[in-house]
Amino acid sequence: MADPFRAGERVLFLDDRDRTYLVRLQEGGRFSFHGGAVDHSQVIGQPEGTIVLSRKDAPLVCYRPRLSDYVLKMPRGAQVVYPKDLATMVTFADVFPGARVIEAGTGSGALTMALCRAVGAQGKVVTCEVRPEFQSKARENIEDFFGGAPDCLEMRAGYIQDALVEGDEFDRVLLDMPEPWRPLDAVGGVLVPGGVVCGYVPTTGQMQTFVLALEERGYQQVFSAEVLVRTWHVTDRSVRPDHRMVAHTGFITVARAASPQPPIPEA
Numbered sequence: 614m615a616d617p618f619r620a621g622e623r624v625l626f627l628d629d630r631d632r633t634y635l636v637r638l639q640e641g642g643r644f645s646f647h648g649g650a651v652d653h654s655q656v657i658g659q660p661e662g663t664i665v666l667s668r669k670d671a672p673l674v675c676y677r678p679r680l681s682d683y684v685l686k687m688p689r690g691a692q693v694v695y696p697k698d699l700a701t702m703v704t705f706a707d708v709f710p711g712a713r714v715i716e717a718g719t720g721s722g723a724l725t726m727a728l729c730r731a732v733g734a735q736g737k738v739v740t741c742e743v744r745p746e747f748q749s750k751a752r753e754n755i756e757d758f759f760g761g762a763p764d765c766l767e768m769r770a771g772y773i774q775d776a777l778v779e780g781d782e783f784d785r786v787l788l789d790m791p792e793p794w795r796p797l798d799a800v801g802g803v804l805v806p807g808g809v810v811c812g813y814v815p816t817t818g819q820m821q822t823f824v825l826a827l828e829e830r831g832y833q834q835v836f837s838a839e840v841l842v843r844t845w846h847v848t849d850r851s852v853r854p855d856h857r858m859v860a861h862t863g864f865i866t867v868a869r870a871a872s873p874q875p876p877i878p879e880a
Contacts, residue, residue: 615660615661617657617658617659617660618638618656618657618658618659618660618663618675618677619638619657620638620639620640620653620657621637621638621639622637622638622677622760623635623636623637623638623677623678623683623757623758624636624637624638624656624675624676624677624678625675625676625677625678625679625682626644626646626673626674626675627673627674627675627676628646628648628671628672629648629671629672634646635678635682635683635687636653638653638656639653640653640654640657641653641654646667646671646673648667648669648671648673649667649668649669649670649671650667650668651665651666651667651668651673656675659675661675661676661677662675662676663675678758680696680699680726680727680730680758681696681699683726683754683758684696684699684723684726687721687722687723687754687757687758688721688750688753688754689721689750690720690721690744690746690749690750690751691718691720691721691744691747692721693720693721693723694720694723694724694789694813694862694863695859695862697840697842697859697862698813698840698862698863698865699723699727700727701840701865702724702727702787702811702813702865703727703728703731705836705838705865705867706787706809706811706867707785707809708728708732708785708787709731709732710731710732710733710735710736711732711735711736712731712732712736712737712784712785713732713736713782713783713784714728714736714737714739714783714785714786715738715739715740715741715781715783715785715786715787715803716728716738716739716740716741716786716787716788716789717740717741717772717773717776717787717788717790717796718740718741718743718744718747718773718789719740719741719742719747719748719751719768720742720747720751721747721750721751721754722750722751722752722754722755723754724787724789724813725738725740725751725755725766726754726758728740728787729755729759729763729765729766732765733765734764734765735765736765737765737767738763738765738767739768739769739776739781739783740766740767740768740769741769741770741771741772741773741776742768742770743770743771743772745770748768748770751768752768772796773788773790773796773799773800774795774796774798774799774800777799777800777802777803781803782803782805783800783803783804783808784808784809785808785809785810785811786800786804786808786809787810787811787813788810788813789812789813791814791819792822793812793813793814793819793823794822794823794826794827797810797827797830798830801830801870804870805870806870806872807869807870807872808869808870809867809868809869809870810827810867810868810869810870811865811866811867812865812867813863813864813865813866814863814864814866815862815863815864816864817864819864820837820864820866823866824837824866827866827868831871832868832869832870832871833868833869833870833871834867834868835866835867836866836867837864837865837866838864838865839861839862839863839864839865840862840865841858841859841860841861842858842859843855843858843859844858844859
């Protein structure tokens with residue numbers, strides 16, 4: 614049987630209109646919403662999927678938040694990377710269990726959390742952030758979601774090109790920053806042959822500059838895309854697209870590093 618809810622952890626309440634609320638459970642706590650109030654004691658000690666009733670008999674289903682739920686509702690310093698882009702970046706950058714990954718910048722910690730999950734306990738994630746207030750907020754979010762700092766995570770301050778240290782070697786580089794082309798020469802020295810670089814930028818001009826910089830440095834399999842998500846409304850009487858969709862958020866570019874070629878001997 615799964616662990617019951619405990620005081621101090623987050624619960625995701627789901628109401629009868631599919632609206633969600635992220636709440637930290639506390640002894641003696643109470644959550645109030647349009648449907649009334651629910652005492653936290655009704656949830657603590659219960660398993661996921663429990664349905665509790667407010668004082669006005671409005672039902673709430675109790676779940677632990679998924680990563681996608683948490684990312685959309687967690688406190689923010691910088692703008693978060695949306696779940697649709699997190700999934701695409703982790704997949705197309707081929708972040709695997711045991712991988713050594715470096716990221717810039719940390720922002721609010723959304724991508725960092727996805728990377729920590731992907732590399733697992735045997736991997737390593739180094740994340741770099743220039744702004745102390747962003748790094749502090751990201752640390753809070755990450756530790757809140759995981760219940761503590763993941764063993765695989767190292768947080769460094771400063772620009773990625775300045776945060777590299779002797780002995781660094783990485784399988785993957787992920788750059789969520791305004792000018793991802795600037796650290797390419799620095800990270801090229803710590804990226805293994807065949808390693809993957811992934812950049813995330815909001816505009817076509819930034820994407821173009823990044824792609825040209827990658828090609829100039831000999832990267833292969835350069836690929837750029839944006840991800841659009843259109844949800845659907847499904848009932849017994851109709852099936853139609855929802856009125857709103859998650860459209861443009863950013864452009865994702867991935868590329869693979871080539872092995873340095875030895876000089877051609879003179880004839």
